Amino acid sequence: MKLDNTANGVYSIAPTPFLDDGSIDWNSVDRMTDFYFEAGCDGFTILGVLGEASKMDAEEALALAARVIKRAGGKPIIVGVSAPGFAAMRSLSRKVMDMGAAAVMIAPGAGLKTDDQITAYFRNAVDAVGDDVPWVLQDYPHSTGVTMSNNVVRKVVTENPSLVVLKHEDWPGLDKITTLRGWEKDGSMRRISILVGNNGLFLDFELDRGVDGANTGYAFPDMLVEAVTLAKAGRREEAHDLFDAHLPLIRYDQQPGVGLAVRKYVLKRRGVLSSAAMRKPSPAFSPETRNEVDYLLARLARHDVRAKV
Amino acid sequence: MKLDNTANGVYSIAPTPFLDDGSIDWNSVDRMTDFYFEAGCDGFTILGVLGEASKMDAEEALALAARVIKRAGGKPIIVGVSAPGFAAMRSLSRKVMDMGAAAVMIAPGAGLKTDDQITAYFRNAVDAVGDDVPWVLQDYPHSTGVTMSNNVVRKVVTENPSLVVLKHEDWPGLDKITTLRGWEKDGSMRRISILVGNNGLFLDFELDRGVDGANTGYAFPDMLVEAVTLAKAGRREEAHDLFDAHLPLIRYDQQPGVGLAVRKYVLKRRGVLSSAAMRKPSPAFSPETRNEVDYLLARLARHDVRAKV
Amino acid sequence: MKLDNTANGVYSIAPTPFLDDGSIDWNSVDRMTDFYFEAGCDGFTILGVLGEASKMDAEEALALAARVIKRAGGKPIIVGVSAPGFAAMRSLSRKVMDMGAAAVMIAPGAGLKTDDQITAYFRNAVDAVGDDVPWVLQDYPHSTGVTMSNNVVRKVVTENPSLVVLKHEDWPGLDKITTLRGWEKDGSMRRISILVGNNGLFLDFELDRGVDGANTGYAFPDMLVEAVTLAKAGRREEAHDLFDAHLPLIRYDQQPGVGLAVRKYVLKRRGVLSSAAMRKPSPAFSPETRNEVDYLLARLARHDVRAKV
């Protein structure tokens, strides 16, 4: 099933499970796939930054996509296809769509500066992957170095009907959501799905601002699902209470670099992954860091039984 | 009294109070100065980023420093002197030290890349301001664009005996603290004071890692003082509980750009500033943002009476 | 006399003459002022990058401007007023315009990214300096880090009638000239003066593309004057021949950083400056570099008697 602009709920961002020797841990791949759906996710994304996509070669990426898509049994899997050039982006996109992926995710290429460069980039990208392939626009300036103004996002949305979801992780970004939602209402931009990233660091207010859900890798996707559900049911205080209980860990998890290691460690403690191993160059995961994560989980367990791991 | 490497506790970062017409609000300057010391701060820093230093001309900066230093009555005031060139840095430093400032704060200049460029920069800066002027090294890559490795910090500390405080706001930065503290212990780096910034977003664990206090602009410096005191008294759980209650607001406050507007707004609500006005180019402070801050304060007030404003 | 959009010919960029001890060399300031006009320049710019503006404090900058403007006796002097903030930009602009400056030069502030940020910046800058002050837009991405698309330049030109000259040093930039000139012709952009920078590295073809002249610091402004004159007289081959003879030195001079030291050295050899001293942080000027410049001058002297120095 292909993704469209009604996407909502939680689409987790998945790590790539590795064994301690750096090879792909296929058992954990399967377990993780099941875990996300059991946690209530509507789908998930592979081969993003958290998925260490850049550390895998072309064959490995395809093998991972094939395994996950098959295991998902028709539920939506999004595949990150950002690449230094359009030929590689096209190859990967076509192959995973043939396998049954629901959509691809594309971030702006490194070094783009002006509005015109950015909009041209996405026209070329869509031309490369094919305009029949639904895609998620990743708006994550802290990682990509490319800043897209509200106007640029609107222009990309307007020029490319196959764009169905905005993965919103600009920072600060709350007013961007309000502006885009306003444009949808006044008819100056077509309706898209907005799912938020940034490990959910602002999910509480992003939900208040009207996003459709989350598309991020926090290691408690089940909490994200519950928070989104509460917010949509209008139970604002409860949503904030739940969110606030998790915020100390969310904030810790969100640190660039080491945050990936932390999320893998938590997923291991939760029994999803066999190993928290990352491929080189991997961020340091010091004993102090590990102790701090354990401490955060222990404190969280007072409020949320899911953290008793 | 000059600052030295035993500095500890809380040194707030102060905004510059403006009236709605953009002129300096001298009554609020005095009230703010009193407020910080009544809140238990050991001193505070003016003319940093939060102080909108770059939006003031040379005469205004000197007038502000004179007023604050006089009002502080001998308590330590640190003055940000970062400038595009050394002549301006020298002028401002000499003048504020003559007025009785306790120290100056220097960030690495824009565009520095290699380790050698960074260390040369600080040798030149110390040569410009005079090696008898104690200074605070601001390590804030997200704002300056200059990343200083652990080794570079050590080299700058070693080459410049007048450096007394590291304002630590690298991100992620917890392991950096542990490494630097380790070097102090094994004798490979002289002892400096480490005070943390980043609006205190990681203050809980930074205290666990052994920092001496905070040097940041969160609008509840009294909470920072209490958290530091609890941590130093070994009351770790209480320190974390207090911190966690404030974390939703700390996190909101920490957003680049808009965070400055939020902090001014909270200080106005607390009765410290008459106006939350910022000079151009000022970040947007939307009605939605204002409502969210009000909501955060209301939620915080359940845990901390100081937020009942 | 104020600068307007009919500016053409050569406006040199002037260094700030220093004595070996780093103080301003007032005798050389006067000699240099005379030199530029004797060389045929229509005016010149002070306090740009070549003028080491960032290494001077506010009083020095004003004193230099006063001396040069007086010495110029009514001929146009442009003053660079780029600053980290608008208050300092306003102070300097108002003061030098009162002294009789012809215009100010403004570059985009560091860190601007999106088209909307850039255009907002210049609206704020014009608001700060006053919309009655003619100004030169410096388009030099390699130095400022800010890339302005053709569309953004047009928008800035359109929104700010006080913009009279584009100092064009984008790279590559030849087609940008053709596009802007085309827009002037088809009426979609008002007429501005385009003067080129980049040490003249592409002056030959920039003249072919229709620019009005040069606004750059090559140490043979008399050659620039002659080349512009030849080109405007339709003597294309002669213009290229003259240019090509100078190109080995132009190219050498144009190197970032060290190029400033080279230009000061050549101006010293030409008898304009008493010293080639730069303020710290100054680029290295190695004995090898000096020998190479001497060699280039000796080779140039075969073609151009002005290089016999």
Added chain:
Amino acid sequence: MKLDNTANGVYSIAPTPFLDDGSIDWNSVDRMTDFYFEAGCDGFTILGVLGEASKMDAEEALALAARVIKRAGGKPIIVGVSAPGFAAMRSLSRKVMDMGAAAVMIAPGAGLKTDDQITAYFRNAVDAVGDDVPWVLQDYPHSTGVTMSNNVVRKVVTENPSLVVLKHEDWPGLDKITTLRGWEKDGSMRRISILVGNNGLFLDFELDRGVDGANTGYAFPDMLVEAVTLAKAGRREEAHDLFDAHLPLIRYDQQPGVGLAVRKYVLKRRGVLSSAAMRKPSPAFSPETRNEVDYLLARLARHDVRAKV
């Protein structure tokens, strides 16, 4: 034959010949391979920036390498293997070395900042490709965004014995050559080959400073060969005369982006390529640009018969 640290002379950087429809033009690949050796090159490099490596997918890159290496018949071919991650770098390296490549070329990865990050990167890269694979270190900050100080280059050379050539295109970079050559002489750095890039824009003085040759894509590699030969024979004036005749075109060719299109166009005019087509996103190649290149070639033909094309 593997490349070692005695490499000298000219190793051109080759474009990837495409037909107008964007597919690889195999006939031109063969003709180009022959051309470089007939021009006197000692070898050449494929899959660099000029080779549009990022616009090809993994299979195409391998097919190109196979064809060129076979055609070269044992003469040295260097293959660019820079990639976003080490897995792809390893895959490509192993495969092309098995095919008979002489060496691989590696540039520092995007986003590296501190000296420690850079040196760690190359240790990891060597670990990935295997320490038996000779490699060329590409030092091209303008393109990679990574600046390597002299000390960092020395450390990378020292830590990685398989590094055999420095492709030097730092800018300004003449003193860097002198420093490195000095370190070789005083024994503080082992001997490496230094070949220069930057389209040869400073080749004249780089030869004077002691480099071993060029590794760049100027469309007259036969001129580069002659200039290197003259310089090595101590015929300095003749080397400079030859170089200066080509400098107007070299300078034009060296423009970022459009320079690649210019070089392909010149190679087409010289009969090497059937088409000057580039893959998307390709730089604009305007009619004005084409006319200017034709004009430069016509002027060059007065001095150098090779330009009569």
